[in-house]
Amino acid sequence: MGSLRVLELYSGIGGMHYALKESGVPAQVVAAVDINTTANQIYRHNFPDTPLWPKTIEGITLDDFNKLSFDMILMSPPCQPFTRIGLQGDIADPRTKSFLYILDLLPRLARLPHYILLENVKGFETSSARECLVKTLKDCGYTFQEIMVSPTSVGIPNSRLRYFLIAKASPGSFSFQTSSEVRQVDCSSVIIWRNNASDLPTVSEPFCPGTRQQEENAEESRVLYKLETTKDARRKSDQNSDLSVQQIQGFLEPRTEAARYLLPPKVLLRYGVLMDIVRPTCRRSVCFTKGYGHYVEGTGSVLQSCMETELESVFKGLDQQSEEEKLQQLLKLKLRYFTPREIANLMGFPQSFAFPEQISTKQQYRVLGNSLNVVVVTRLIQLLVS
Numbered sequence: 431m432g433s434l435r436v437l438e439l440y441s442g443i444g445g446m447h448y449a450l451k452e453s454g455v456p457a458q459v460v461a462a463v464d465i466n467t468t469a470n471q472i473y474r475h476n477f478p479d480t481p482l483w484p485k486t487i488e489g490i491t492l493d494d495f496n497k498l499s500f501d502m503i504l505m506s507p508p509c510q511p512f513t514r515i516g517l518q519g520d521i522a523d524p525r526t527k528s529f530l531y532i533l534d535l536l537p538r539l540a541r542l543p544h545y546i547l548l549e550n551v552k553g554f555e556t557s558s559a560r561e562c563l564v565k566t567l568k569d570c571g572y573t574f575q576e577i578m579v580s581p582t583s584v585g586i587p588n589s590r591l592r593y594f595l596i597a598k599a600s601p602g603s604f605s606f607q608t609s610s611e612v613r614q615v616d617c618s619s620v621i622i623w624r625n626n627a628s629d630l631p632t633v634s635e636p637f638c639p640g641t642r643q644q645e646e647n648a649e650e651s652r653v654l655y656k657l658e659t660t661k662d663a664r665r666k667s668d669q670n671s672d673l674s675v676q677q678i679q680g681f682l683e684p685r686t687e688a689a690r691y692l693l694p695p696k697v698l699l700r701y702g703v704l705m706d707i708v709r710p711t712c713r714r715s716v717c718f719t720k721g722y723g724h725y726v727e728g729t730g731s732v733l734q735s736c737m738e739t740e741l742e743s744v745f746k747g748l749d750q751q752s753e754e755e756k757l758q759q760l761l762k763l764k765l766r767y768f769t770p771r772e773i774a775n776l777m778g779f780p781q782s783f784a785f786p787e788q789i790s791t792k793q794q795y796r797v798l799g800n801s802l803n804v805v806v807v808t809r810l811i812q813l814l815v816s
């Protein structure tokens with residue numbers, strides 16, 4: 431196979447480009463497009479030889495696209511219109527405009543790209559934007575597969591459940607049987623992922639009026655400590671005993687300026703009970719989002735760096751203590767944020783990936799939170815091209 435000409439849309443910090451390199455598929459990125467100046471600085475720093483177009487996708491003409499004569503599109507369109515926390519504006523959201531523009535251009539290209547890979551958040555699979563995508567691909571004769579997958583499926587201790595679509599132009603076919611259903615994690619006959627049921631979206635339990643069921647439910651939702659229920663504790667314990675997933679400690683920096691990343695007292699007191707806390711020996715962490723290091727709740731796990739103290743001993747009865755006592759208890763855990771490099775490690779970025787000096791820590795967390803898991807995408811590119 432000759433070298434593929436790849437168009438990287440919404441290139442951000444280049445997660446797709448790294449995955450392409452790691453996949454071993456002979457390829458060159460002929461153009462990367464993004465409007466974010468910070469992300470573009472980082473992209474240029476790491477890929478100085480790749481043509482980077484700092485402009486809006488809607489501003490690029492059909493003619494300009496045709497001149498690139500690309501064989502593959504890799505893209506992660508903005509996800510805010512589809513997130514559960516957002517307003518779910520879907521195709522009415524102005525941020526979806528550029529994606530609809532791509533769909534409009536695709537059938538009119540002088541030559542259809544042979545391969546397409548798209549990444550988005552969970553929620554995209556039920557959107558109208560996804561319907562438009564599927565319709566366009568069908569009209570253009572593509573064979574495609576949609577997959578929901580999280581990095582835990584490739585042994586990485588981080589949850590980041592995402593929607594992916596891989597498509598091949600006619601007369602291409604996949605090395606596995608495609609299905610019109612959105613595949614959950616495993617790729618059936620082509621086992622490239624380990625099927626991790628605990629990472630799948632929760633299916634609501636059937637209503638059962640029996641007393642025993644009610645008792646069981648009450649036990650499941652009983653708060654143990656730190657607002658955590660029996661069910662939460664069991665899920666975390668199951669995740670931590672899954673030996674096919676690596677331990678967090680393999681992703682930590684050998685030397686960290688720990689003091690710089692310690693959680694300040696104010697944050698400990700205010701958010702202590704809400705934080706997802708992991709130890710270096712854990713095999714799990716929650717998704718790191720762009721607000722990490724700035725907002726605490728729901729933006730990613732924090733690390734307990736003192737191993738001698740048990741979480742339970744700190745949190746049991748904490749609410750009956752004075753502010754000062756509470757703080758003394760919480761400080762025992764030496765809770766710190768993961769560093770941007772550690773998050774990059776958990777997201778599968780190679781050691782060669784670096785930030786230019788002028789990019790602040792807050793900006794680093796932000797762009798990483800917007801990016802993707804490189805190992806997951808590497809596997810998908812291999813699956814797409816195989």
Ligand SMILES: C[S@@+](CC[C@H](N)C(=O)[O-])C[C@H]1O[C@@H](n2cnc3c(N)ncnc32)[C@H](O)[C@@H]1O
Nearest residue numbers: 440441442443445464465466486487506528801
């Ligand atoms: C989900 S992020 C992509 C992340 C990327 N894959 C990475 O590894 O960092 C979406 C990116 O799309 C860019 N973007 C959003 N709307 C755009 C548009 N109309 N034209 C070009 N880039 C756009 C944003 O600046 C952002 O960097």
